[in-house]
Amino acid sequence: MKEQSFKYEAIVIGTSAGGLMALKTILSALPAHFSMPLLIVQHLAPRSEGFLAHYLNNTSAIHVKEASPYDMILAGNAFIAPPNYHMLVENDRTISLTVSQKENYARPSINVLFDSAARVYKEKLIGLILTGANNDGSQGIVQIKAAGGLTIAQDPQTAEAAIMPQMAINTNCVDKVLKLNEIANLLIALDDNPTQ
Amino acid sequence: MTNSKEYHRLLDLQELEVDLFLHALNSQFGYDFREYNKAHIIRRLVFRTKALGLNSITELQHKLLHEKGFIETILRDLSISVTEMFRDPSFYIRIRKEVLPILKTYPYIKIWHAGCATGEEVYSFAIMLQEEKLLDRTQIYATDFNPIVLETARKGIYPIARIKDYTSNYQAAGGTRSFSDYYIAKYDSVILDQRLRTNIVFAEHNLVTDSVFTEAHLIVCRNVLIYFNKSLQAKVVALFKNSLIKGGYLGLGSKESLMFTGLADQFVVIDEKEKIFKLKLQ
């Protein structure tokens, strides 16, 4: 296979049970100059407002915030979907939120984010499924792959909850299965050498 | 990569098909979604296309234009009516504390709920106004552009399965009585106390295409602007400004703001977090 000659523009991440520590491991490994924006869905109890973003912001060099409508998806930022809202990407690379019905019993839903991001970023998107105890995100991984993006799942054997990454892998649309520290290293390498 | 190139073409085509669909929807039925956030619209139309076993949004458009009554399905798909009683209880606490004491000083009060969906928010306000002894001199206008949700709203009958959540919301919202005082249970439904409805008028009103509605003391429009792009949001907030008395209040949803409307300087922030604003007296 030929080496890809483009830079990835954004990273989307989905996780549920065990996601807090997994996200912390990856985000805290990223350097302050890390340039790809990250969009993150973590299933949460509905009333844990703002906590996740604050916690991750305090433990990371990059800027982590809870997403608001019309936020511009700019380098150096990670956006967390607020509890009880779906997060989507618009064509002008801004964020929109909705309170539409749950999908896969979840709001925010990983599929909703992944599908809309795949539509906008096409092959310039990296999709990441981490630890979790349901199958949300699998359909989104299929979409990202179909659009030519890079798909990664956390190695289920190293995940606090294996189901979510395993279900993603079962779609046969996952390019790489890696441990958390390997994922962080890969993202940093891709960010440092954007044309490789 | 050839496969994904074909897929990209499909995605680009869908963008075009959605634009054409929204044009048809507007010119044939008068519902204008062209300035709604597109990502969500596309998701809903793609979902409906697949659910019906159709091959493209163009086929869905054919159905919209030629099949009688199909507009109702589309309207339901595109207008998200997910709601609950005393949604975001802290919003109600702040309204009770900051806004109602001022409204009390008026002999007659008008409140407009724009985008009221199936009515849960409206009845929540009626309960709160009743407890503050204001309901008798308040006229509530509750509007939505979707006639089907208004039907449900008028009835005030809701699934009993949700009462547990509503009861805890009611308590968290500062309710002073027992929530069960306000409904009777029947089979798997609850029927809200019909007296709550006496001063409520439910009516069709489209925020995008209809004009100023009333001279209101308080406008509540929650989780509606969130579906609009910036320019539409600005237009609708201007409509609200023109429908408020000077010194009137505006309550938005917890993720909504006046930040991108160009009108923030016309309002005083009453509660930043709960998105409660007051139109300046000038």
Ligand SMILES: C[S@@+](CC[C@H](N)C(=O)[O-])C[C@H]1O[C@@H](n2cnc3c(N)ncnc32)[C@H](O)[C@@H]1O
């Ligand atoms: C998510 S519900 C909000 C219900 C309630 N306000 C709440 O916060 O729980 C959004 C409502 O806005 C209505 N809506 C959307 N666009 C509208 C428009 N252009 N004019 C009037 N209502 C609209 C929809 O029909 C839907 O019932």
